Amino acid sequence: xxxxxxxxxxxxxxxxxxxxxxxxxxxxxxxxxxxxxxxxxxxxxxxxxxxxxxxxxxxxxxxxxxxxxxxxxxxxxxxxxxxxxxxxxxxxxxxxxxxxxxxxxxxxxxxxxxxxxxxxxxxxxxxxxxxxxxxxxxxxxxxxxxxxxxxxxxxxxxxxxxxxxxxxxxxxxxxxxxxxxxxxxxxxxxxxxxxxxxxxxxxxxxxxxxxxxxxxxxxxxxxxxxxxxxxxxxxxxxxxxxxxxxxxxxxxxxxxxxxxxxxxxxxxxxxxxxxxxxxxxxxxxxxxxxxxxxxxxxxxxxxxxxxxxxxxxxxxxxxxxxxxxxxxxxxxxxxxxxxxxxxxxxxxxxxxxxxxxxxxxxxxxxxxxxxxxxxxxxxxxxxxxxxxxxxxxxxxxxxxxxxxxxxxxxxxxxxxxxxxxxxxxxxxxxxxxxxxxxxxxxxxxxxxxxxxxxxxxxxxxxxxxxxxxxxxxxxxxxxxxxxxxxxxxxxxxxx
Amino acid sequence: xxxxxxxxxxxxxxxxxxxxxxxxxxxxxxxxxxxxxxxxxxxxxxxxxxxxxxxxxxxxxxxxxxxxxxxxxxxxxxxxxxxxxxxxxxxxxxxxxxxxxxxxxxxxxxxxxxxxxxxxxxxxxxxxxxxxxxxxxxxxxxxxxxxxxxxxxxxxxxxxxxxxxxxxxxxxxxxxxxxxxxxxxxxxxxxxxxxxxxxxxxxxxxxxxxxxxxxxxxxxxxxxxxxxxxxxxxxxxxxxxxxxxxxxxxxxxxxxxxxxxxxxxxxxxxxxxxxxxxxxxxxxxxxxxxxxxxxxxxxxxxxxxxxxxxxxxxxxxxxxxxxxxxxxxxxxxxxxxxxxxxxxxxxxxxxxxxxxxxxxxxxxxxxxxxxxxxxxxxxxxxxxxxxxxxxxxxxxxxxxxxxxxxxxxxxxxxxxxxxxxxxxxxxxxxx
Numbered sequence: 001x002x003x004x005x006x007x008x009x010x011x012x013x014x015x016x017x018x019x020x021x022x023x024x025x026x027x028x029x030x031x032x033x034x035x036x037x038x039x040x041x042x043x044x045x046x047x048x049x050x051x052x053x054x055x056x057x058x059x060x061x062x063x064x065x066x067x068x069x070x071x072x073x074x075x076x077x078x079x080x081x082x083x084x085x086x087x088x089x090x091x092x093x094x095x096x097x098x099x100x101x102x103x104x105x106x107x108x109x110x111x112x113x114x115x116x117x118x119x120x121x122x123x124x125x126x127x128x129x130x131x132x133x134x135x136x137x138x139x140x141x142x143x144x145x146x147x148x149x150x151x152x153x154x155x156x157x158x159x160x161x162x163x164x165x166x167x168x169x170x171x172x173x174x175x176x177x178x179x180x181x182x183x184x185x186x187x188x189x190x191x192x193x194x195x196x197x198x199x200x201x202x203x204x205x206x207x208x209x210x211x212x213x214x215x216x217x218x219x220x221x222x223x224x225x226x227x228x229x230x231x232x233x234x235x236x237x238x239x240x241x242x243x244x245x246x247x248x249x250x251x252x253x254x255x256x257x258x259x260x261x262x263x264x265x266x267x268x269x270x271x272x273x274x275x276x277x278x279x280x281x282x283x284x285x286x287x288x289x290x291x292x293x294x295x296x297x298x299x300x301x302x303x304x305x306x307x308x309x310x311x312x313x314x315x316x317x318x319x320x321x322x323x324x325x326x327x328x329x330x331x332x333x334x335x336x337x338x339x340x341x342x343x344x345x346x347x348x349x350x351x352x353x354x355x356x357x358x359x360x361x362x363x364x365x366x367x368x369x370x371x372x373x374x375x376x377x378x379x380x381x382x383x384x385x386x387x388x389x390x391x392x393x394x395x396x397x398x399x400x401x402x403x404x405x406x407x408x409x410x411x412x413x414x415x416x417x418x419x420x421x422x423x424x425x426x427x428x429x430x431x432x433x434x435x436x437x438x439x440x441x442x443x444x445x446x447x448x449x450x451x452x453x454x455x456x457x458x459x460x461x462x463x464x465x466x467x468x469x470x471x472x473x474x475x476x477x478x479x480x481x482x483x484x485x486x487x488x489x490x491x492x493x494x495x
Numbered sequence: 496x497x498x499x500x501x502x503x504x505x506x507x508x509x510x511x512x513x514x515x516x517x518x519x520x521x522x523x524x525x526x527x528x529x530x531x532x533x534x535x536x537x538x539x540x541x542x543x544x545x546x547x548x549x550x551x552x553x554x555x556x557x558x559x560x561x562x563x564x565x566x567x568x569x570x571x572x573x574x575x576x577x578x579x580x581x582x583x584x585x586x587x588x589x590x591x592x593x594x595x596x597x598x599x600x601x602x603x604x605x606x607x608x609x610x611x612x613x614x615x616x617x618x619x620x621x622x623x624x625x626x627x628x629x630x631x632x633x634x635x636x637x638x639x640x641x642x643x644x645x646x647x648x649x650x651x652x653x654x655x656x657x658x659x660x661x662x663x664x665x666x667x668x669x670x671x672x673x674x675x676x677x678x679x680x681x682x683x684x685x686x687x688x689x690x691x692x693x694x695x696x697x698x699x700x701x702x703x704x705x706x707x708x709x710x711x712x713x714x715x716x717x718x719x720x721x722x723x724x725x726x727x728x729x730x731x732x733x734x735x736x737x738x739x740x741x742x743x744x745x746x747x748x749x750x751x752x753x754x755x756x757x758x759x760x761x762x763x764x765x766x767x768x769x770x771x772x773x774x775x776x777x778x779x780x781x782x783x784x785x786x787x788x789x790x791x792x793x794x795x796x797x798x799x800x801x802x803x804x805x806x807x808x809x810x811x812x813x814x815x816x817x818x819x820x821x822x823x824x825x826x827x828x829x830x831x832x833x834x835x836x837x838x839x840x841x842x843x844x845x846x847x848x849x850x851x852x853x854x855x856x857x858x859x860x861x862x863x864x865x866x867x868x869x870x871x872x873x874x875x876x877x878x879x880x881x882x883x884x885x886x887x888x889x890x891x892x893x894x895x896x897x898x899x900x901x902x903x904x905x906x907x908x909x910x911x912x913x914x915x916x917x918x919x920x921x922x923x924x925x926x
Contacts, residue, residue, distance in 0.1 A: 070890070076829070079891045083830055084523040090516055094531070097510035098538035101531045112524035115833050122832075344888040344895065370887045381889060408502070409509050411548075412541050441865045447894035448869020451886045455878050465872045466792045467766040468803065469496070470505045473868030474766065 019166075023049040024358070026151045026165035028143035028302065031068020032343040033334030034171030035127055036350030039134040044358035048136045049163055051143040051153045055124055057117065058191045059175055061301060062142055067120070067127040069173050069335070070343040076123065077116050077194045078214060082375045084112045085221025089254070089377070093413035107222055109199035116194070144303040145170070148329045167329050167357055170317055171350070172298040174335035179206070179293050183267030186274050187289040190215070200224050200288035204276045206264050207292030208235040210374040213247065215290055216256045217377040227276075227284050229259040236374065239436075240386035242402075246420045246438040247380050253417055254377065264289075297336045314338060321364040323353050331357070339365075342372055371450035373443035378417065381446035384434035384453050390424045391486050397427030398486045401459075401479035407440060407472055421475045423459065427485070430458040435476065445473045496765040497549045503615045504635060506542050508797045511642025515675070515799065515836075522834035533643050535620035542615075571725035574751045578725075588751050588779060591731075591739060592772070593724065595717040595757040604688030607696055608713045611636065621645045621710040625698045627685050628714030629656040631796040634668070636714060638799035641677050648678045648708075650685065650700060657796065661808035661857040663823065667841040668859050671800055674837050680705075685713070719758045736760065743786040745775050753779075762792055793871035795864035800838065803867030806855030806874045809845055817909040818848035820880075822900040828861065828893055842896055844880070848906065851879040856897065866894045 025041050027034045030052035042048045055065030057073055065072050084107075091105055131138050141155040145168060152162045176189035188196075190211050203219045205212050208230030220226045228235070228251065234244040235251075252258050259278065266277040267289055276284040297316040304311060310318040310326045316338035319325055323333050333349035335341045345365070352363040371383035390398045401423040410417060419439025426433050435449045452461070467474030496502060510533075517531055557564050567580035571591075577584050597610035609617070611632050624640050626633050629651035641647045649656070649672075655665040656672070656679065669679060683700040688711055690696055697706040719738040726733060732740040732748040738760035745753050755771035757763045767787070774785040793805035812819045822844040831838040840860025846853050853874050858866060873882065888895030 075891050079829060080523075080833060083833070084525075087516065087520040087523055087525050090513075091520070091525070094513040094516075096541060097506075097513060098534045098536075098541070099510075099513055099531050100534060102528050106526040106528075108524040108526055110524075115522060115524075119829075119832055342887075343890045348887055366885065371889045373889050373892070408505060411545050412506055412509070441862055443889050443892045444862045444866045444894045445869060447886075447889050447892060447898065448866060448871070448873060450869070450889070451878060451883055451898065452869060452872040452876060454886050455873070455876065455882050457872060457876055461876045462872055464788065465868075465875045466764075466770055468793050468795050468864050468868050468871070469765045470501050471795065471864050471868060473865045476868065477872065 021149060021164045021166045023047050023137075023163060023165040025167045025169060026050070026143075026163055027169045027171055028145070028151060029064075029068070029171035029173060029298075029334070029336070030066040030127065030131070030138065031064075031171060031173045031334060031346070032070045033173075033346035033350045034068070034169065035066070035131060036347045037169055037171065037333060037353045038131060038136045040351055040354035041358045042134040042136050044354060046354075046358045048134075049139060049165065050131065050136055051139040051141055051151070053142055054140055054156060057120065057195045061175075061298075064173075065124055066131070066138070067124045070346075071123045071127065072120050073191050073194050075343055077120055078190075078218075079375060080116045080119065081112070081194065081218045082214065082221075082377065085218045086377055088221045088223065089415070093409070093415055096413040107199075109196075109222065113195065142301065143172075144301065145307050145309070145330065146303065147307060148327050165329075167331060169353065170299075170302065170304075170325075170330065170332040170336055171334045171346075172302065172336045174295040174297050174338070174341065176291070177294050177296045178291050179264075181264055181267060183269070183274075184291070186267045186269055187291045189291055193288070193290050196288065198287075200286070202273065202284075202286045203227070203288045203290065204264075204274075204284050204286040205229065205290045205292060207290070207294075208232055208237060209292060209294070210236065210376075212290070212292035213251070213374060213376045215292060216251055217254070217375075220251075220254055220256050221377055225257070226255075227257045227259060227286070229262040229264060229278060231261065231263055233260050236380070239374075239380070239382060240422070240434070241388060242422065243380055243382065243386075243420065243436045243438055246418075247374070247376055250378060250417060250438065251376065295335065295341070297338055299336060312338070322356050322362060323349055323365070340367055340370055342370065345370060369450060369454040371446050373446070375443070378419070378438060378440045379442045380436070380438045381442035382434070382436040383446055383450040384432070385424060386434060386436070387422070387424050387486075390426070390433045394426050394433065394488065395428060396488050398433070398488075399425040399427050399459075399482050400484045400486070401425065401481070402483040403475040403479055405475070408470060409440070419472055421472070421479075423462070423476065423479055425459045427488075430460055431456055432459055432462060437472075437476075439472060441472065445476070449476060497553065498546050499612045499615055501765055502549065503542050503546055504611075504639075505797060506545065507538070507615065507639045508635065508642075508799070510538050511639045512799060514642045514644060519830065519834040519836060522836075533620070535617070535643070539616060570723070571729050571731070571752070573729060574749050586751075588753060590775065591724070591726075591747075591752065591754040591758055592756045592768070593720040593758050595719050595760070595763065597714070598716045598718045599713045600685070600715060602685060602687055604690065604696075605713075607688045607690050608711050610712070611714060614710075614712050617710070621708075623708050624648070624710045624712060625650060625696075625705065625708045626712045626714060627698070628716075629653055629658060630714060630716070631657065631798075633712075633714035634672070634796060634798045636712060637672065637677050638675075638797070641672075641675055642799060647676075648680060648705065650680045650683045650698065652682065652684055654681050657802075659808075660796075660802070661804065661843065661855070662810060663841065663843060664802055664804070664857045664859050667825075667839075668796075668798055668800070668802060671839070671859070672798065675799065717757070717763070719760055721758060734760070744778050744784060745771055745787070761787075762789055764792070764794055767792060791871065791875040793867050793874075795867065797864070798859075800840075800860045801863045802857070802859045803863035803865075804855070804857045805867055805871040806853070807845065808855060808857070809843070812845045812847075812854045813907055816847050816849075816854060819854065819907050820846045820848050820903040821905050821907065822846070822880075822902070823904040824896050824900060826896070829891060830861070840893055840896075842900075844883070844897060844900055846880040848908070851881055852877055853880055853883060858897075860893060862893060866897075870897060 024046035027050040053064035317332035334346035373381040424434040756768035
């Protein structure tokens, strides 16, 4: 093991301010959080080094890539596949508008995958350039924490190099977990799902979260038969119950076979495909079985325990409000801290970290009113409190305004799929506590709503805004009648 | 709105967008054995069925509210009397909301010209169409006919389309229209339409004559429908263009007569007419005098790509506020990187340098109208750029760009002045 010499060769003196480090900041993990933190820290004048595993669309414990989950095997490729799948129903709808199309329109999965791969490779290159342009030094290899101010990078040729750093930032993200079901090796996770050789004809998906629901929509949109198995009564636990029901109804309407209150007990390889057994005794046959049962923080190989960094029971790095671990020189952001696992939140955490540590402006990431979206077809997007959360948290009555309608486009295409939009309002203050929508363009619509909500906009302010016509979004500013009023102190149900 | 405006327009826009979507889908793996073809008559028939259905709904809405609907042409006889096809009705208050109609200049051959009403109901799709006009109606129809595979030529008096809109938006949408194959003939004024023996039409302008059009459409403005309503004799004051003059409460010069909507030519948008109507009802019958509020009214143009805007243009902001920071983004959306099409999105945020208030937002690209609505709530509420920046983005979307614009593209500052009328600006380098 080679040890890089300290530039000054000085003896290390405890509490000595003048200690020379190789870097002011060393970041382990070049995903959304790591890249943001590196660049912004460098902009504040810090000398920054970052290490990342070699690139491949499918991750392992030792394979990753600059750009991280979002760019390589998350948000971006997912959205590309959703676009690809959405065309299927769009083409059907075109007929009502007078378009004459063949009965069958061919879909070439391999072509889409190729273009997807081209795009993520292009973005991977862009991220590398961004780091270079910011003056951040990028090392390829697996990083481990060796001491409060020391990181060891295991390079591709097997050699290990140590770097000293005033601050260390852990931003290694998370990976899909696989439940311990007999035959689990026959199943895939989202990594593989985004890089399949062939489009499955029959897919079985285990999971009820956004990843499961999105893949159900993607494969169904491309013509596959899809069975979605989830533990609860409805998918998307944690979201507003009314909206969960809308998503479920839409999935069903689009032909996804829904299996609520179901889990899988066994997978067996057969000639006809993978035989899947559920806990209801049902048997399904699949070409592909997708486990979308959650993601766990990537902390196993970082050597954190040896350094004394505290983890929670899921293996996530514990941090304070400034993203600092229990070791003062070591910090962590992004999915590895398991706070809110969204790219824009990792970006926020990275920005605040850089400001705090190098920008002389201690900044805490603000987790209130963070909007998000589930890109099922049609999509769901929410910001603020769900109806259940509002009832739980509000002091006074909660007013619920909903608008349910068949969007204009569907009136001609003949598609029966209602859009649902909802505002949850505090009866006492008139503040809009939460907004949600399930329908075409939901995510694009909710972004602006989120700005208003974050700043405490009232229903009256919403109502005083003139609508844009014709649009779906205008419904948010024209909800005049209360759908229901829940008096303060009412108990809630758990679905 | 329902019969020959917003609704049928939007349906035709939906229909015409598909040709672009077919092209886009190829980059995503979809393959067509044959080029999709469009049948105009199917579209118009379905469109007409839908607007019939909506008419029925409007009638029911009136009925359910207990409003008596009388079919016929209304005319004012005196401050409290209306004549409908010969029958007289007396009223404590009279509201005039007769809207506007397309205006076509009286030039030789104007009888061969179609307006937007007729364009929405043509018996067959135009093969080659000249659209005279540069406003939103002209631009929307250009997109519609272009998307339905007609050969489209737009003739405008100015150098760019959409006068009154933010200059950069005008540039951007013009470019995008050209990329989609629409030909824009600038600085041309129509002088005559000539019909040839084979039935095709020629358009003569100050710059020359172009032949071979199957249709010529004029989208050269709309005028209030105030002719022959008895207004002059009852003393209701009109403006030069025929619009009814009203005060902030929509009251005319005759105390018992009121007017709302396009006939008053304030902001000619359906949601504004709705606002004016709602305010009037409150004023007259809820004992709550209410003035419609015209600040920060968002609007959209359903061009292809569409535009969404709220607040001031850059030019207006500079005039009113002096020191402004302008943030712009011009990018290729994720969809386009795969489709390979030259689609782009342009976004602009204008902030007051002194107070950080967001003065205006202008975007042009897919989904712009849907995106702008939520932001309009923020702009109306007087929120700042810092408020925008504190909002976490939704990823991946186009809209998130509006909350992640970090560096001003230009900072405009009024030079330290000699006089109040002196308004010289210099653009300082961005941070």
